[in-house]
Amino acid sequence: xxxxxxxxxxxxxxxxxxxxxxGWAAIFRHNELTLLGGGFLLFVIIVNVAAPWLAPHDPVKIxxxxxxxxxxxxxxxxTDEFGRDLLxxxxxxxxxxxxxxxxxxxxxxxxGTAIGVIAGYLGGHVDNLFMRLIDVMLSFPAVLLAxxxxxxxxxxxxxxxxxxxxSLIPIFARVARALTLSLVVDQFVLAARAVGASGLRVxxxxxxxxxxxxxxxxxxxxxxxxIAFASALSFLGLGVEPPxxxxxxxxxxxxxxxxxxxxxxxFPGLAITLTVLAVNxxxxxxxxxxxxxLRNR
Amino acid sequence: xxxxxxxxxYSMAVxxxxxxRRRFLQGTAGLASLLxxxxxxxxxxxxxxxxxxxxxxxxxxxxAGPKQGGRIIFAAESIGESLEPxxxxxxxxxxxxxxxxxxxxxxxxxxxWTDPAEGFIxxxxxxxxxxxxxxxxxxxSMTFHDGTPVDANAVVRSLTRQVNPDDPSYVEGLYMHTNYxxxxxxxxxxxxxxxxxxxxxxxxxxxxxxxxxxxxxLSPKSLDELKQGIATNLVSAGPFKLTxxxxxxxxxxxxxxxxxLGRPHLDxxxxxxxxxxxxxxxxxxxxxxxxxPYPPSSAIPRLQNDxxxxxxxxxxxxxxxxxxxxxxxxxxxxxxxxxxxxxxSRENLIQAVLYGLGELPATMVxxxxxxxxxxxxxxxxxxxxxAKAHIAASGLATPIPITLTYESNRFWPQMAELIKSDLExxxxxxxxxxxxxxxxxxxxxxxxxxxxxxxxxxxxPDPDNKVVLLQSGEATAKGETGIVxxxxxxxxxxxxxxxxxxxxxxxxxxxxxxxxxxxxILEELPYIMLAYYTKPTxxxxxxxxLKPGAAATERVFLENVWLN
Numbered sequence: 001x002x003x004x005x006x007x008x009x010x011x012x013x014x015x016x017x018x019x020x021x022x023g024w025a026a027i028f029r030h031n032e033l034t035l036l037g038g039g040f041l042l043f044v045i046i047v048n049v050a051a052p053w054l055a056p057h058d059p060v061k062i063x064x065x066x067x068x069x070x071x072x073x074x075x076x077x078x079t080d081e082f083g084r085d086l087l088x089x090x091x092x093x094x095x096x097x098x099x100x101x102x103x104x105x106x107x108x109x110x111x112g113t114a115i116g117v118i119a120g121y122l123g124g125h126v127d128n129l130f131m132r133l134i135d136v137m138l139s140f141p142a143v144l145l146a147x148x149x150x151x152x153x154x155x156x157x158x159x160x161x162x163x164x165x166x167s168l169i170p171i172f173a174r175v176a177r178a179l180t181l182s183l184v185v186d187q188f189v190l191a192a193r194a195v196g197a198s199g200l201r202v203x204x205x206x207x208x209x210x211x212x213x214x215x216x217x218x219x220x221x222x223x224x225x226x227i228a229f230a231s232a233l234s235f236l237g238l239g240v241e242p243p244x245x246x247x248x249x250x251x252x253x254x255x256x257x258x259x260x261x262x263x264x265x266x267f268p269g270l271a272i273t274l275t276v277l278a279v280n281x282x283x284x285x286x287x288x289x290x291x292x293x294l295r296n297r
Numbered sequence: 298x299x300x301x302x303x304x305x306x307y308s309m310a311v312x313x314x315x316x317x318r319r320r321f322l323q324g325t326a327g328l329a330s331l332l333x334x335x336x337x338x339x340x341x342x343x344x345x346x347x348x349x350x351x352x353x354x355x356x357x358x359x360x361a362g363p364k365q366g367g368r369i370i371f372a373a374e375s376i377g378e379s380l381e382p383x384x385x386x387x388x389x390x391x392x393x394x395x396x397x398x399x400x401x402x403x404x405x406x407x408x409x410w411t412d413p414a415e416g417f418i419x420x421x422x423x424x425x426x427x428x429x430x431x432x433x434x435x436x437x438s439m440t441f442h443d444g445t446p447v448d449a450n451a452v453v454r455s456l457t458r459q460v461n462p463d464d465p466s467y468v469e470g471l472y473m474h475t476n477y478x479x480x481x482x483x484x485x486x487x488x489x490x491x492x493x494x495x496x497x498x499x500x501x502x503x504x505x506x507x508x509x510x511x512x513x514x515l516s517p518k519s520l521d522e523l524k525q526g527i528a529t530n531l532v533s534a535g536p537f538k539l540t541x542x543x544x545x546x547x548x549x550x551x552x553x554x555x556x557x558l559g560r561p562h563l564d565x566x567x568x569x570x571x572x573x574x575x576x577x578x579x580x581x582x583x584x585x586x587x588x589x590p591y592p593p594s595s596a597i598p599r600l601q602n603d604x605x606x607x608x609x610x611x612x613x614x615x616x617x618x619x620x621x622x623x624x625x626x627x628x629x630x631x632x633x634x635x636x637x638x639x640x641x642s643r644e645n646l647i648q649a650v651l652y653g654l655g656e657l658p659a660t661m662v663x664x665x666x667x668x669x670x671x672x673x674x675x676x677x678x679x680x681x682x683x684a685k686a687h688i689a690a691s692g693l694a695t696p697i698p699i700t701l702t703y704e705s706n707r708f709w710p711q712m713a714e715l716i717k718s719d720l721e722x723x724x725x726x727x728x729x730x731x732x733x734x735x736x737x738x739x740x741x742x743x744x745x746x747x748x749x750x751x752x753x754x755x756x757x758p759d760p761d762n763k764v765v766l767l768q769s770g771e772a773t774a775k776g777e778t779g780i781v782x783x784x785x786x787x788x789x790x791x792x793x794x795x796x797x798x799x800x801x802x803x804x805x806x807x808x809x810x811x812x813x814x815x816x817x818i819l820e821e822l823p824y825i826m827l828a829y830y831t832k833p834t835x836x837x838x839x840x841x842x843l844k845p846g847a848a849a850t851e852r853v854f855l856e857n858v859w860l861n
Contacts (some may be wrong), residue, residue: 067648082711082714082715157387242713242714242729243714256575256595257595257722259578260595
């Protein structure tokens with residue numbers, strides 16, 4: 001027994017290891033992909049935030065004699081057809097994408113959770129009304145909905161955030177409603193109501209805290225989708241205005257050069273791919289930690 | 298127990314067989330990395346894009362004579378929704394129309410676009426001494442694609458139907474006919490084989506105007522039967538006849554066996570829209586298309602070295618320019634227009650966007666056209682000091698906000714990006730306004746744009762064809778530049794000169810008139826020139842018979858083309 005306390009046997013959780021697993025740090029323990037994903041995402045965020053200090057060149061400075069230079073020591077990612085340094089542009093180019101995706105996921109989570117909790121808690125006609133509206137929104141493919149909204153409102157980061165937020169709200173609302181429906185019949189909620197707690201208090205103290213973990217997992221999954229959406233909108237010319245560096249826009253501008261200067265669309269495309277993958281890895285680890293029944297699935 | 302074990306074994310087998318999400322992500326990452334490294338290694342090993350020049354190749358030289366048969370898959374810029382040539386539906390529609398059409402006249406068979414027009418349906422003609430009356434003799438024994446004869450009545454019907462609301466083919470909004478109707482007093486058919494056109498005033502370019510796409514001669518039988526349905530089926534008497542038209546996608550044409558000059562060499566032409574340059578380039582690379590008159594400029598240097606391809610480029614007859622709406626502040630200020638002019642580096646535009654396929658411009662009259670004045674090129678040279686001096690002289694506070702409107706296809710977005718950079722360097726704050734083609738023209742011709750970017754090709758090979766944009770009756774003068782209301786004195790004087798230039802039949806006497814027109818443009822700058830563009834055409838190496846000059850404009854006639 002003393003051996004068990006000092007060193008865990010394979011497959012057996014000791015009280016110490018259980019406590020450790022309950023901490024957020026355990027998400028990364030024994031899960032290299034999650035560590036890799038989280039680390040890379042952090043790296044991307046730091047690089048983009050610190051781009052003005054880290055970037056070796058001005059990302060919008062046109063230098064025609066240096067155009068279409070292949071990757072070299074002077075320009076590790078090469079230059080584009082206007083002679084701009086691609087490394088610097090990639091370092092700056094995640095800013096609009098990350099800003100758009102993070103803010104839109106946050107906004108969609110807040111709005112979707114509010115809708116889902118209200119619908120699930122109140123039920124009846126309110127539930128019906130909200131869920132039918134959500135059904136209507138879900139009947140449009142999310143990317144199409146986002147494109148329609150941006151095309152109506154006009155291009156720009158703010159409108160892209162609105163568009164992506166609207167396209168993600170139904171998913172959060174559905175999740176929040178389903179979880180609320182299961183929570184409102186749980187014993188602790190019934191007990192709280194029995195002792196006279198108000199509806200607002202029940203929601204704030206007993207339902208929302210229990211919604212948070214699964215919603216965080218959902219938000220991570222949605223962040224990957226939001227990054228792809230934001231890049232797609234920029235690719236279609238519905239995001240930021242040139243010459244502002246933006247990964248999606250850079251891929252779009254470089255697609256004509258795919259046979260002649262592959263590095264122009266390649267590096268921003270790689271940045272999008274790796275960032276989306278990193279977010280997925282992180283989301284995978286979060287899901288494992290917060291929903292162990294799905295581990296290894 | 299054994300049953301339970303069996304179920305567990307089965308479950309484990311299923312678990313193994315199904316790819317878990319984690320394994321999928323791992324696999325995706327690994328595959329992406331491998332592909333990325335392989336692709337980039339290959340790309341970096343490839344030489345950088347060579348110097349961007351596209352010498353004209355003689356596509357007409359072929360070892361053996363023309364061969365019969367084969368199919369051209371023609372990559373058009375886009376395909377519009379309607380074939381009605383009285384409306385602007387994009388270059389792809391023009392490409393379809395030109396290959397099925399018979400006009401009264403046609404471009405010179407030399408391939409030199411500015412050489413005199415030749416007869417097509419018109420076998421011969423005479424012009425009265427005062428230059429106002431044209432009498433055309435119709436070529437005998439020509440038939441339309443539906444087998445009906447081509448005669449004078451068919452010509453009169455086709456050349457009046459766009460201004461006749463009683464014609465069953467008439468639709469509201471037709472306007473491209475003004476090229477040949479605005480100066481026309483009458484058109485009659487005194488007999489079955491004679492057409493007489495009387496003009497209000499002489500027109501040195503009238504024979505050219507008669508092969509404008511909107512002047513296509515159509516079968517009267519088809520006009521009566523199809524009515525407005527000609528939007529999807531044009532029946533003319535050209536070398537190819539239409540077999541299928543899919544709006545927005547493609548047109549299919551086959552050789553017309555009864556063509557008056559004999560069956561064309563090709564069996565079939567498929568003209569397909571590729572609005573996306575990347576998709577067009579992929580189609581060219583894959584051999585999916587064997588004729589592409591709108592290739593991405595960025596690919597030209599490499600395609601020139603590809604033995605399976607051929608690149609030809611004619612004269613720089615396409616004008617690329619900015620139009621300044623003089624009604625919309627701050628462009629009502631001449632110093633602002635001059636500042637814009639001097640701020641822009643045309644050399645950078647030509648090198649970085651057109652990949653060398655262009656020339657420093659002078660004014661709207663191009664280097665191959667009558668009356669070209671090369672001295673105007675001086676004003677097209679970037680001069681930052683002059684630009685800043687004009688900004689200061691404008692009396693406006695910097696940065697001066699300005700919106701640049703342009704079409705979101707082809708090279709326009711790259712052009713806009715460079716121009717924005719140049720303008721912001723001297724004190725402007727530029728907002729880019731990319732529009733699809735339809736929205737672009739709606740906005741520009743309604744006078745709602747400030748600075749817009751556009752091109753003018755040499756469809757009618759006469760200097761009047763480009764400078765006529767400033768004629769007060771044109772939608773461009775009212776909306777694009779707004780000179781009719783914004784610069785009324787300039788507009789009135791321009792009208793006088795345009796009328797004089799058009800009606801003067803002596804080329805030597807026309808030259809000083811167009812010189813004065815160009816001087817006026819350079820003084821007021823309602824149009825700010827960007828480049829004379831040399832439009833390249835890419836084709837498979839076995840495509841023969843297209844003269845470089847014939848590829849210079851968007852009018853691409855494949856009648857004499859064959860596959861070797």
